[in-house]
Amino acid sequence: MKHIPMTILICIPCLLTGGTEIQTLNLVRALVTGGYRVVTVCYYEYAHAMVQRYREAGSTVELLSAGGSRKRGKEEWLHLFRGLRMCVKKYRPILAHVQYMAPGAAPCLILKGLGVRHIIATAHTDARIYRSLKLLRFLQRHVLNTFTCITLRAEGEFFGTSLLYTEETPLPRHAHLTIYNALPEHVEPRQTERVLSAAPTIGVVSRLEKIKGMDLILPAFAQLRVRIPDARLLVVGDGSLRKSMRRQAEELHVQDAVEWAGRQPQEKLAAFYDRLDLFWMPSRSEGFGLSALEAMARGCPVIASDAGGLPELVQDGVCGRLVPVEDAASLAEQSGQLLSSPSEWRRMSRSAQTRAMEFSTERFGRLMTNLYHKTLACLS
Template sequence: MKVLVCIPCLMTGGTEIQTLNLVRALVTGGHKVLTVCYFEYASEMVSRFQQVGSEVICLSKDGSRIGGWKGIIFLYKGLRKILKQYRPEVAHVQYMAPGAIPILLLRLLGIPKIIATAHTPADIYSSLRLVHFVQRHCVRAFTCITELAERSFFGTSQLYTEQAQLKKRNHFTIYNALPAGISISKQAKKYNQPLTIGVVSRLETIKGMDLVVPAFAQVKASHTEMKLLVVGDGSLRKLMDEQVYEAKLEEAVEFTGQQPQEKLSNYYDRIDILLMPSRSEGFGLTAIEGMARGCVVVASRVGGLPEVVRDREVGLLHVPEQIGDLADKINELVEHPLLWKQYSIKATTYVQRFSLAQYIKLFNNLYNKI
């Protein structure tokens, strides 16, 4: 089939990585894929989509965002031109944004088979009336990235399986998948002193990065040999530098800056305890990447993280925004090596449910039914 994949922007976030997985899955299944980006884009990410076999069209040549009625007209004209030229049989809309307008426009333009994927829980929407209208009248299937997210939209949830029966309108959960560059480790990670605590993240408030150094300082007060590895960059880098200086931790903290996806496995392999103190998290791609490499994840109890990081099964959850509780959970792992080893070994088995192979199989099964 010819498939049109629609996405607001092609930058370097988790949504773009998962959309790249989707394109890879569809190309693997023999479909011809065109990806259309409405607004902002990074040349590197556009190249990644092209490398996995998708054509890419960026509607905004300079990457600027257009709002209001001008934005709707801009999208209508851009999508109409693409549909006339490409004639796709299926459109797959990512992110339900901006405001489900692309879905409504695609239906208006005559596309009968539309799949929508929501990458967040419903709590970001002031009203679900439009979402429910879209699900009932506009899309063939509505997929969510966690069951928690699906329940937040529709009150019920169902993990999609190859045995799933499609009705006229459907909603399912298909978990996000590991990126192609992150393999599941076949060897158990060794518990070596000194342990390294790490983060792999955009250094932003929403990711809770302002909590990392203060929590690390509390842990290091009792375990002086500990190290902190910070992989990523963002607006909080200066603040984190200041926190390190004020706590006199310069020799214990390493900042690497932003790293390409292909190199992340090397950094996960250096991290024993991976922190995700997010204030909001739709899924938690970093968590499954770390677990694939044997890291034990300590994450905040928000969004999709409790579903992805099973508390006291493969990792630990802490009270959101509570530095003391975050430090306590880290200390628990540091002081109980057997517990850390148990979680690390279990994580590499558990994370197979998020494998790229499983993701490819499920989405192609869904497309075949549609």
Template sequence: MTILVCIPCLLTGGTEIQTLNLVQALVSGGHRVVTVCYFEYSEDMVARFRRLGSEVECFSPTGVRIDGWRGILFLYKGLRKALKRYKPDVAHVQYMAPGAIPILLLRLLGLRQVIATVHTVADIYSNLRLVHFIQRHCVRAFTCITELAEQSFFGNSQLYSETTLLKHHNHFTIYNALSPAFSILKKNRKFSSSSIMIGVVSRLDEIKGMDLVIPAFARVRAKYPDIRLIVVGDGSLRAHMQQQAQDLGCDDGIEWAGRQPQERLADWYSRMDIVLMPSRSEGFGLTAIEAMANGCVVVASRTGGLPEVVRDREVGLLHVPESIDDMADKIGSLVGDITLLQHYSEAAMMYVGKYGFERYSQLFNDLYKRLISVNR
């Protein structure tokens, strides 16, 4: 079948990475995949989608976002042209943005088979009644990335499987997955108390809690002076974080790696023992499963989907959101107890298999097959 994957932008965020997984899964299932991007895009990300076998069409030749009624008209014309050109059997709308308008326009244009995936919890949506209307009347399936996210939208949840009973309109959870480029380590990591490396792999922005990282690191380093920190990523807070490091006297223990290509992230994770995710909002936490696949122990904020992905005191540790003290205490408990660090690392490597790409691909291809067969 022909599947139209609809997404607001093709930049370098977690949503785009998971959409790459979706495209690869559907292409491997024998489907023709066309990705349409409404607004911003990078040539590199467009090229990555094409390398995986998707056709790509960017509505905006300049990659500029258009708001208001002009934006709605712009989207209507772009989607109408795409439907006429590609004649898709299904449209899969990523992120349900902006404002669910693409879903409504696709239904207005006569496409009956629409799937929507949201990549966050409900706290960013001011009007859940619209979400419920969309789920009940406009889409065949509304998928969430964690059960916590699904519960935040609908008050209940279920993990999708091949035995899930399908109705005319559905909502369920299909977990995000590791990229096929990430393989789970076969051998356990070995840790040394004299060379613990803490890591960050993130966009360096406030929503990711990056302003909390350096103060927490400085507090732990005051007790354990041999620990070091690697910061992989870039963003609006980089200069602020570097100034924090100078002010707190810990800049000599930090390596600033900048933004790194997805293909090289496994090499950076291999140098890290503990990975920090102090996010203020996080729908899933792709970094968490990437880190666990590489044997790192994750210390994350108890927010969004992270408590579901990072099982507290089983495969990692959760801290109070926005609390530098609690984050530092959790890091210190691992630095000061190598046996505990080893235990969580081994448990994480066993646990993270549930987020494997192969299972993710099986589930989405099964969902498509069943939805289309039911419709016929």
């Protein structure tokens, strides 16, 4: 008799090129390797290249909105209900894993109503984006088998306590726990030591948005140039602040020291990280900080804000330094101190490479498949 693998339904709002999609792709690969049949359901926007990557990883992909458009109000619920009902009937999943719970936790409730017994949800952000945590906590206690977070800080904000999951961790019903993200495959860990440049380059790889603190970059860089006149700035990315940041550079008279690389393909990012002596991540809100992890993997120390999961990743004084949120002066001051101490910079560069190795895709895959095995074993 032919063996039919168990089907996992991965539910996600969009398939673009963000950190959530990259980590979900890591999850898909782990599940396919673990012998599961994976179906990824995208409700709204998608990029054809990312859809192709999911298919190449071994997942079937269902696009619920052919044009990638979003609905509102009752139409949104109806859109999700019809699409998820089709997928449940067609594939008969043994478990559904909801990435984000947007919009309004609707996918979790709809899947439960459609008779899907086992549901896991993952929050990829900190708790501050939610106006109320009541619905989230209700779902965790009464609807979901397990709620996973990507940082201990986020889990603590959601539920008051936190637990870093290991393969030995018991899995009670309606558990909440943390599993850290993994280093994306497009940035491999550097095997050789870095050397601090005589004319250092500071850089960002980010959406150019206020939530990422990009409005602080040019003021901080201008202050740093007072101390280190030869410093340069490399900006990789695009967004709504692009024009205003260019104006800032002109107003602060540093435009000749700034390189605007724009949005870059993921496979080219390692080469940009290798050009940097310091990586800046002054986010106002940050779920995990994949760009910081990528920079660390290439041996680049990080100066980051004390926001979201960044303190758990960067480790103040070990792989870089943390500064208060929205503090451009501290960003410049800490950077100047580190760049003025080659021995300290070299120590942090080595530590960053070592730290990044702890976030391997192999570790992530083991933990996720272990979580699924425990969920299905104790609830079957």
